[in-house]
Amino acid sequence: MNDLTPSREERTENLKGLGCSRKRVEDARFTQGKGNYVDDIKMPGMLFGDFVRSPYAHARVKNINSEEALKVPGVLAVLTAKDLEPLGLHWMPTLAGDKQMVLADGKVLFQGQEVAFVVATDRYAAADGIEAVEVEYEELPVVVDPFKALDPDAPVLREDLEGQTEGAHGPRKHHNHIFLWEAGDKEATESVLASADVVAEEMVYYHRTHPCPLEPCGCVASMDKVNGKLTLWGTFQAPHAVRTVASLISGIAEHNIRVISPDIGGGFGNKVGVYPGYVCSIVASIVTGKPVKWIEDRMDNLMATAFARDYWMKGKIAATKEGKITGLWCHTTADHGGFDACADPTKFPAGFMxxxxxxxxxxxxxxxxxxxxxxxAPGGVAYRCSFRVTEAAYFIERMIEILAIELNMDAAELRRINFIKKEQFPYQSALGWEYDSGDYHTAWEKALKAVDYEGLRKEQAERVEAFKRGETRKLLGIGLTHFTEIVGAGPVKNCDILGLGMFDSCEIRIHPTGSAIARLGTISQGQGHATTFAQILASEIGLPADSITIEEGDTDTAPYGLGTYGSRSTPVAGAATAMAGRKIRAKAQMIAAYLLEVHDDDVEWDVDRFAVKGAPERFKTMAEIAFAAYNQAIPGIEPGLEAVSYYDPPNMTYPFGAYICVMEIDVDTGVHEIRQFYALDDCGTRINPMIIEGQVHGGVTEALAIAMGQEIAYDEMGNVKTGTLMDFFLPTAWETPNYTTDHTTTPSPHHPIGAKGVGESPNVGGVPAFSNAVHDAFRAFGLRQSHMPHDHWRIWKTAHDLGLHG
Amino acid sequence: MIPARFEYHRPSDVSAALAILTEHGDDARVLAGGHSLIPMMKLRMAAIEHLIDLQDIAELKGISVDGGTITIGAMTTQHELIDNADLAKAAPILREAALQIADPQVRYVGTVGGNVANGDPGNDMPGLMQCLGATFHLVGPGGTRDVAARDYYEAAYMTDREDDEILVSVSFPVPEGGYAYEKQKRKIGDYATAACAVQVTMAGGSCTAASIAMTNLSDTPIWSKDAGAVLVGTDCGPGAIGAAVDAAVAAIDPTEDNRGPVEFKKHVAGVVIRRAIERAISRA
Structure with missing residues (x-):
């Protein structure tokens, strides 16, 4: 080595591996409008299908007359449940063990439900055909309140289940009941509550909202009748699972189905489920022999494909007078809509609540x-969260605030008293999880210091006094949250979806000239996998990230995996990537030792090369090794340099964070202003800080939307009141405040690189931070609990009910 | 979200547009920026067989400040209102209000004429035009006709305009004194929960003229003659402002929607009106 030899630091930097804020390689095409989304797919002779949807929330379908529709120029077919029934496709299984009508089979259960599928030469003809289909409905009594749904004389919604006392998750106690899922020790908890110093009790409602990705759901199905192969392009967050489910439902052999997820414009859980549009497109393509495209519009998306939340969480929390929590009780009434189509691991019908x-x-x-x-509408998906974790975090973070009120204690101090201590990890929770690692106190103190918590409280107290003196009409709220997520589903022993184990995978091929391609079982919808997985691999195998192509989403080429949702890509597929990289390195070590004419044990890994121990000037770079792997006959070693890894994680990962929101509230108008938002995330090892920051910005913005205005609201007749972006709140740059991001780093002890996942943390932590800020602003005036979303009128009503309008 | 089939016409002068309108009667509608009409067509709530796009008609565009009168062509966009330096100087309330309409993309296409002619109670320009005492100029088969903005609106989407007339321009005297357009909305792109336009002139510490109009607080814009009258002759102190607010609130009749119930809207209207009046006075 001489002065011209790059230093270890220079060589490390050159890789753009772990910890590098590498620019997203995806952005070149997205910022130039060169993405390739499902609606960009155009094929010769392609047809377009669209739905006749129910205007009623509950009605019997007496008759469907397609005669006039079939006269519309360009309309080729109108599929109804009767047409699908001989194929056994008029109903389909949901991911939650229930079944769902593909097309209305005798009745409809929600507004917007799919009633008939019009197939036409283009989408304009299909729209005219939809208008011409005559459906005769007989309205039935509507149930939109989940508590009233359980009244003894409530209308029977699911006549297909009548008399069935056993559901997919145990006994059904009522004709509109789906399951009761329990965890923990009920008797012991109730005994603690009965004898506690203090018990705070409250109903915490997490309203119904919707992931609303910028690109709605859609697909193109193409059945090649010559070779019997079905190709299905679509907005699928789990392409392999779609292939297997499509094979099981349709009877088409799995090797004859190819599922491709092209570029996806956001998913947030909305694109995990299986929708009637996919089934109908496949059937229509089989029937016509032509490719059939189905693309939702925005109203379809908000009205019919998977919603999120709608959890009524009744809570009781017990504590000593000093504030030490002694027990927690929660009963949730979960509104699943007309079909149970939650996308949860099978054994967890309430997710990881x-x-x-x-x-x-x-x-x-x-x-x-x-x-x-x-x-x-059915759904209940994990909207930028890991299976009901947002609901859980919102519940406990509200209960902590309410307990603080009950104890007349500072809410930051109450958290401090009760945090799991660093030395308690791995920590067994009372409800059955083993938290892998954490250092909550350090994060908390860092966050409080960063915002000058004491100063804020002082300012708030002064503000309250000024308000009382009539000098201001604005209150100051300080919204605290310390959340713990559970992500990375997950261990196959307890996590599967429809029996498909939730492992994930990576397959790597190193090319002779020292570049590589890696394929994964996941699929990016904006997460930047092509950027970050290349970084993981760069650090593992010593080839620059810029020389590594990441490919996902084509089931004919990618190894089997369960897809991307629940922040599982980095914890599971990211781990598979590292493990596959290590297999490459193990073979590379043997090749290097051969080339250097030393024993395998006499070489050591050094950033991008194997060097002889004690003689660093004698080395072989990974690129040199790759060339030799293909082109030099090495005794006892197969040619080539490839590896595949299927990773079944030993545990979930538990990212955490401390978020603080400072909010000004105008009590006269209900208008709020976010003065400051501080987000500290601990997602373990940080792969790409810039992408983490982007994820936090995006996730907190979605949290802002949910907490402050976004909802799917129904009237008493079951009409969707918020079916367009006029009423469904999607923040623009104007409504989005500035964020301060920060971090601590507590690696996961069981993940190969210590990473935990971050995509969903900001939504999980953001919602309670915003909501707690609203509540905190009114704490001095006696507010305990109000319901989200905290739009202008609800905040105004809170102020009004507290007598603040004089 | 795909409209029914329609014929698209793109005349290059007003007389050609009128001819098409006359020929097709109820089956035809003129298209300005399209922000109200196109969504209604896409939802198939409006079936228009002949759509007459006015964008190629040069005589419908432009802003003139001539002597004491401002005239704005119907096809002038909100963006052009914001961007016009003469207008910003002569009637700054227009710029202030236009900047609160939706977002830049909408304002590049949305027009003054479409905004005032359609009779949508959510639109901002009708209330503003009533505040300014504007006159709407209509052309029909029988010639031209002028209608005061304060007389134009009958009910939601119901106006004094006949089906075979086109609104070609609006004009109003150059406003004097202080101004304000105050609007509360849930988000960018939303209609007002409550909005209020105010012009006030003061002389020697006393109010000499005041005009107050409100948006989206009834099924038409509301110009409250009483609210203005209450201020005139006073020093615009807290008592007078309070009385003006009370008079203005007494004139509105909001309905419940996703923005909130009537009680909330009336309360917020009072706050918004007060802020508009106070800001206008501070600039008078």
Missing amino acids: NICTGSYDIPVAYLGVDGVYTNK
Whole structure:
């Protein structure tokens, strides 16, 4: 080595590996309008299908007359449940063990439900055909309140299940009941509550909202009748799972189905489920022999494809007079709509709601969740969260605030008293999880210091006094949150979807000239996998990230995986990537030793090369090794340099964070202003700080939307009141405040590179931070609990009900 | 979200547009910026067989400040209102109000004429035009006709305009004194929860003229003669402002929607009106 030899630091930097804020390689095409989304797919002779949808929330379908529709120029077919029935496709299984009508089979259960599928030469003809289909409905009594759904004399919604006392997740206690799912020790918890110094009790409602990705759902199905192969392009967050499910439903052999997820314009859980549009497009393509495209419009998307949340969480939290929490009880009434189409691991019908003990050392707890049918759209997906973790985090972070009120204690101090301590990890929670690692106190103190918490409280107290003196009409709210997520589903032993184990995978091929391609079972919808997975690999195998292509989403080429949602890509596929990289390195070590004429044990890894121990000037770079792997006959070693890894994680990962929102509230108009938002995230090892920051910005913005205005609201007749972006709040740059991001780093002890996942943390932590700020502003005037979304009129009503309007 | 089939016409002068309108009667509608009409067509709530796009008609565009009168062509966009230096100087309330309409993309296409002619109670320009005492100029088969903005609106989407007339321009005297357009909305792109336009002139510490109009607080814009009258002759102190607010609130009749119930809207209207009056006075 001489002065011209790059230093270890220079060589490391050159790789753009872990910890590098590498620019997103995807952005070149997206910023130039060169993305390739499903609606960009155009094929010769392609047809277009679209739905006749129900205007009623609950009605019997007496008759469907397609005669006039079939006269519309360009309309080729109108499919109804009767046409699908001989194929057994008029109903389909949901991911939650229920079944769902593909097309209305005798009745409809929610407004916007798919009634008939019009197939036409183009989408304009299809729209005219939809208008011409005559459907005769007989309206039935509508149930939109999940509590009323369980009244003894409530209308029977699911006549197909009548008399069935056993559901997919145990006994059904009522004709509109889906399941009761329980965790923890009910008896012990109730005994603690009965004898506690203090018990705070409250109903915490997390309203119904919608992931609303910028690109709605859609697909193109193309059945090649010559070779019997079905190709399905679509907005799928889990392409392999779609292939397997499509094979099971249709009877087409799995090797004859190819599923491709092209560029996807955001998913946020909305694109995990299986929708009638996919089934109908496939059938229509089989029937016509032509490719068939189905693309939702915005109203379809908001009205019919998967919503999120709608959890009524009744909570009781017990504590000593000094503020040490002694027990937590929660009963949730979960509104699932007309079909149970949650996208949760099979054994978890309420997702990971049992993470609801949060960041706190709570000795005993109980959770019961009753799932209920109503006349609303099905769904209940994890909208930028890991399976009901947002609900759980919102619940516990509200309960902590309410307990603080009950104890007349500072809410930051109450959290401090109850955090799980660093030395308690791995920590067994009362509701059954093993938290892998955490250092909550350090994060908390860092966050409080960063915002000058004491100063803020002082300012707030002064503001309250000024308000009382009539000098201001604005209140100051300080919204605190410390959240713990559970992501990275997950261990196959307890996480599967429809029996498909939730492992993930990576396959790597190193090219002779020292570049590589890696394929994964996941699929990016904006997460930047092509950027970050290349960085993981760069650090593992010593080839520059810029020389590594990442490919996902084509089931004919990518290894099997369960897809991207629930912040599982980095914890599971990211781990598979690292493990596959290590297999490459193991083979490379043997090749290097051969080339350097030393024993395998006499070489050591050094950033991008193997060097002889004690003689660093004698080395072979990964690029040199790759060339030799293909082109030099090495005794006892197969040619080539490839590896594949299927990773079944030993545990979930538990990212956490401390978020603080400072909000000004105009009590006269209900208008709020975010003065400051501080987000500290600990997602373990940080792969790309810039992408993490982007994820936090995006996730907190979605949290802002949810907490402050976004909802899917129904009237009593089951009409969707917020079916367009006029009423459904999607923040623009104007409504989006400035964010301060920060971090601590507590690696996961069981993940190969210590990473935990971050995409969903800001939504999980952001919602309670915003909501707690609203509540905190009114704490001095006696507010305990109000319901989201905190839009102008709800905040105004809070102020009004507290007598602040004189 | 695909409209029914329609014929698209793109005349290059007003008489050609009128001829098409006359020929097709109820089946035809003129298209300005399209922000109200196109969504209604896409939702198939409006079936228009003949759509007459006015964008190629040069005589419908432009802003003139001539002597004491401002005239704005119907096809002038909101963006052009914001961008016109003469107008900003002569009637700054227009710029202030236009900047609160939707977002730049909408304002590049949305027009003054479409905004005032359609009779949508959510639109901002009708209330503003009533505040300014504007006159709307209509052309029909029988010639031209002028209608005061304060007389134009009958109910939601119901106006004094006949089906075979086109609104070609609006004009109003150059406003004097202080001004304000105050609007509360849920988000960018939303209609007002409550909005209020105010012009006030003061002389020697006393109010000499005041005009107050409100948006989206009834099924038409509301110009409250009483609210203005209450201020005139006073020093515009808290008592007078309070009385003006009370008079203005007494004139509105909001309905419940996703923005909130009537009680909330009336309360917010009072706050918004007060802020508009106070800001206008501070500039008078």
